[in-house]
Amino acid sequence: MKDKARGTATLILRDQTFTVPAGITVREAIRHAGLVPESVLPTRDGELIPEDERLRDGDVIQLVAVISGGRA
């Protein structure tokens, strides 16, 4: 009920999309999505955003994967 009242935010990582409750921090949201915060950088409109920022209803956060394995 609490989540419904606050709404939801969206996290996008490559071709995956996660819906998370608004009102929690970006860091909490990444963990909520089952991801490891250490492995991604959160951005909004291409700008890096702090992990302690609280998500608002309708927020769309693009996660940049930081792990690379292959080197062209």
Added chain:
Amino acid sequence: MKRCRKCGERAVIYMRQHRLALCKDHYLEWFMEQTARTIRKYRMFTKHDRVLVAVSGGKDSLALWDVLWRLGYHADGLYIGLGIDGGIAYSDRSREVVEAFAQERGLRLIVEDVPTLYGESIPDMAKRTHRGRGKPCSVCGLVKRHIMNRVARDHGYTVLATGHNLDDEAAVLFANVMTWQVGYLARQDPVLPARDGLVKKVKPFFRFYERETAAYALLRGIPYIYDECPFAQGAKSIYFKEVLNRLEEERPGTKLQFFLGFLKAKKQGAFAAVQEQVEGELHACEVCGQPTTAPGKCAFCRLVTPLSSPTLTPTPSP
């Protein structure tokens, strides 16, 4: 909300292992200062050296080239075209990104294209020789090491720099510890001195977390190839990085302690017994002249000679 430790403005990044929050401008400044400090502390090179930076088009190598350029080092780039397509024109796109980067800054870029020079792409070489269990990664590593050293020697560079970060190093260490590859442990180091025809190799980013190099590229606005190499999917190195990041999540600083602890143990002689064997005598390859552990042809010439011996240009013996 975390504030920048230097100016009190809103921080964009918090590095838990350092308990350090910084705004955009101070993060970029901090990152460059830390790189300069690492280069000095580990005696990697000076402003008098000619540095060749191996650039792939990924965030780490382009960030490294950018930082060295801004710090005023004599740093040129080397891009090696591997002929990897993977349905996404991977190598072609990587080359375009690197060329645009160099052009924008007026930097010198050397391009070596494997299919043009040796008649076949890296995946084709791997297929022909049945190496790597369906993956060309070991062939790729061998070819790149050979070309990097050859180009550095041919063009008179004193140092070869790569963009390996702490996650790369910790993952390799973790893999080698899991299988107790003592020889590899003895060989792993952020600074490999020049010897017997091998150019000095350094990794100025080895103390940065991968997250930090990505943040630098992002904040500096450096376009880079975001896609993984098509052959990297399911790679052990990525798996080990993920495992280490889960440990880091619970205990900030774990990765850094793991790798720096290893370097300290190594310095104290933990691998001294195998060090001598690893650093055994090197011979000049009878075809290309580059150093090799056994007399005769080096592994690279054994790999490429059947199709492309005419293109091999012998270099002076070490």
